[in-house]
Amino acid sequence: MSLFNQRGGLLITILTSAVVGVGIIVTSLLLTRPSSDDVGAVPLEATADYGRRLLRDTAALMGPNHENPEQRYTGSHLDCASCHLDTGTKPGTLSLMQSASRYPRFSGRDGFEGDLRDRINGCMTRSMNGRELARDSVEMISMELYIQSLGTQYAAMSESRRAAVEPAAFKEPARAADIAAGQVVYEQRCQVCHGVEGQGLQATLDLNEGYLFPPLWGPDSFNNGAGMGRVLTASLFIKARMPLGQPDLTDDQAFDVAGYINAQERPQMANLEKDYPDRTTKPVDSPYPPYADEFSVEQHRFGPFGPIRAYYENLSK
Numbered sequence: 445m446s447l448f449n450q451r452g453g454l455l456i457t458i459l460t461s462a463v464v465g466v467g468i469i470v471t472s473l474l475l476t477r478p479s480s481d482d483v484g485a486v487p488l489e490a491t492a493d494y495g496r497r498l499l500r501d502t503a504a505l506m507g508p509n510h511e512n513p514e515q516r517y518t519g520s521h522l523d524c525a526s527c528h529l530d531t532g533t534k535p536g537t538l539s540l541m542q543s544a545s546r547y548p549r550f551s552g553r554d555g556f557e558g559d560l561r562d563r564i565n566g567c568m569t570r571s572m573n574g575r576e577l578a579r580d581s582v583e584m585i586s587m588e589l590y591i592q593s594l595g596t597q598y599a600a601m602s603e604s605r606r607a608a609v610e611p612a613a614f615k616e617p618a619r620a621a622d623i624a625a626g627q628v629v630y631e632q633r634c635q636v637c638h639g640v641e642g643q644g645l646q647a648t649l650d651l652n653e654g655y656l657f658p659p660l661w662g663p664d665s666f667n668n669g670a671g672m673g674r675v676l677t678a679s680l681f682i683k684a685r686m687p688l689g690q691p692d693l694t695d696d697q698a699f700d701v702a703g704y705i706n707a708q709e710r711p712q713m714a715n716l717e718k719d720y721p722d723r724t725t726k727p728v729d730s731p732y733p734p735y736a737d738e739f740s741v742e743q744h745r746f747g748p749f750g751p752i753r754a755y756y757e758n759l760s761k
């Protein structure tokens with residue numbers, strides 16, 4: 445009996461100290477929880493989770509007005525997720541789920557075989573109008589880890605969840621984009637979110653928090669070296685994804701509104717003449733010269749692209 449009491453006493457002591465211990469842990473967690481200012485702090489080690497946040501909250505975590513000048517990487521307040529929807533997890537157009545498996549691969553634009561980090565820097569300097577990340581930076585490795593983790597997720601997904609829920613892929617009309625018709629589409633279907641001047645709508649009064657609706661042109665948009673600056677790439681995206689939540693444009697409407705957007709002013713990237721060292725591999729809708737053909741810049745920007753394609757097909761015969 446006395447033994448039992450002793451044992452019981454021991455048990456109570458153990459339980460009590462455990463409860464006190466948990467209390468101490470909880471208290472210290474609360475006390476050391478980062479203040480809201482620390483939330484954007486750079487972790488010391490690369491993680492896929494930090495990578496996910498970088499793609500989702502790009503403007504806040506490495507935007508052009510970051511309070512730490514060294515952390516200013518992008519030149520616009522777009523997020524990667526402004527184009528790679530649902531932080532790259534949405535199957536279909538511009539999904540990043542299978543991207544890791546596509547690299548390394550040859551880039552005609554760069555003229556060499558690049559890996560996923562090179563490709564990320566492609567979007568950093570063009571789509572984000574920013575500067576390159578160091579290949580071994582915490583940011584770069586985190587984004588790579590995140591995109592790799594999407595590949596693992598994808599491999600585990602069922603066929604039905606992999607299927608893209610989007611309209612039939614854009615088919616290019618055999619004519620030039622009609623900018624005036626594109627303006628009408630813009631005013632009727634896009635302006636409500638993207639703004640009268642294509643300037644978008646900030647998420648909060650603080651631009652550093654990024655956009656609720658991102659800009660489509662103007663000083664804070666992607667630059668003229670970006671993929672979205674190509675009218676066919678933009679048409680493909682717009683037909684598949686826009687208007688957001690209700691993508692129902694015809695091929696003609698998507699083509700014209702893509703032409704309208706890319707007829708507007710946007711940041712200009714330096715040294716674009718160095719792109720595509722083999723100029724015969726330059727996409728027909730690359731909006732900036734030089735070209736290996738005599739077609740006008742105008743025709744390369746807005747079409748019709750059929751004659752340009754035919755010219756190169758004849759060359760290779």
Ligand code: HEC
Pocket residue numbers: 499502522523524525526527528538539540542543544546563564567568571572587591666670671672677
């Ligand atoms: C303005 C739109 C836009 C923004 C913003 C953007 N991208 Fe992209 N991204 C594109 C387009 C367009 C492509 C090219 C797709 C293709 O080649 O068919 C692309 C391609 C990629 C690819 C290669 C995908 C593949 O499977 O080959 C990666 C990786 C990528 N982007 C990462 C990023 C990251 C990281 C950011 C942010 C730092 C970012 N992108 C921001 C438009 C954008």
Ligand code: HEC
Pocket residue numbers: 522525526527529530629630633634635636637638656657658659660666672678681682686687688689693701702
């Ligand atoms: C209901 C609001 C809404 C409408 C209407 C809308 N968009 Fe968007 N758009 C968005 C949002 C939000 C994003 C960013 C993606 C995200 O956050 O999921 C986006 C992204 C884009 C992007 C890529 C990012 C960038 O800034 O360049 C383009 C291009 C685009 N929209 C074009 C259009 C076009 C063209 C139309 C009209 C046909 C249109 N959108 C209509 C909300 C809208």
